[in-house]
């Protein structure tokens with residue numbers, strides 16, 4: 001059944017692609033069952049992350065307009081935390097991006113993160129790979145970058161764009177540290193607002209110590225500043241050695257976690273640890289032999 005959906009989706013049938021992505025989301029298919037290889041990183045899957053409200057979706061819409069004008073087909077995966085708090089904003093996203101979805105060269109899909117402890121990056125990775133082999137030249141993954149689990153998701157991407165905006169204060173420093181390490185490009189969006197230059201200068205000075213700092217660009221979805229440059233840069237982002245290593249680390253941890261959590265005896269192990277029959281460290285050691 002999934003085979004059939006895949007070949008229909010590859011021939012351009014959008015409903016089949018939508019159904020196939022649902023099967024991916026529900027963990028009903030895998031790279032193996034679909035007989036598709038795990039993609040090698042080639043710069044075509046781009047993660048876009050950043051705090052809530054910095055303008056990620058608006059930026060993506062503008063990039064879509066530019067790229068599709070240039071003849072590219074683009075898939076978008078919006079990773080949806082499904083929390084009641086951000087539900088409103090995300091619903092807004094869907095409505096807005098759905099208008100882009102009328103266009104045959106764009107396919108937008110939300111993926112819910114609930115009920116996916118640890119397994120989500122694998123799901124998102126497969127969804128991106130499916131879009132790529134169905135003819136989408138680029139796949140953009142939008143995720144709200146607020147914690148470790150989002151870093152994991154974003155590490156599925158070949159290149160990472162971190163979006164910032166002015167006036168978010170110093171609290172950004174701590175939260176950013178992990179993602180900055182993974183980013184290939186940092187955008188200070190909303191450059192039409194006060195404080196954008198200062199925010200960019202702060203980021204650049206925070207990066208001064210690193211060997212291969214990511215490029216920092218100012219953009220505004222309102223005035224259009226920097227959008228064309230961003231669209232161009234994202235298609236040709238060089239691999240940043242430090243980021244590649246940091247992403248490899250996240251991918252390894254993800255694969256390791258997924259493997260561990262899929263053990264048949266995982267519930268017994270958890271129960272024994274919770275009852276104090278052995279410690280987590282003891283169990284890990286015993287498995288290492």
Ligand SMILES: Nc1nc2c(ncn2[C@@H]2O[C@H](COP(=O)(O)OP(=O)(O)OP(=O)(O)O)[C@@H](O)[C@H]2O)c(=O)[nH]1
Nearest residue numbers: 051052053054055056057058089144190220221222
């Ligand atoms: N002034 C200004 N406002 C912007 C700009 N880009 C986006 N906004 C506004 O910022 C708000 C949030 O934009 P979104 O694109 O939804 O931000 P987001 O990062 O996708 O938000 P979440 O998905 O909820 O994390 C909206 O009200 C936008 O109109 C910009 O360049 N300048």
Ligand SMILES: [Mg+2]
Nearest residue numbers: 056057093142
């Ligand atoms: Mg958004």
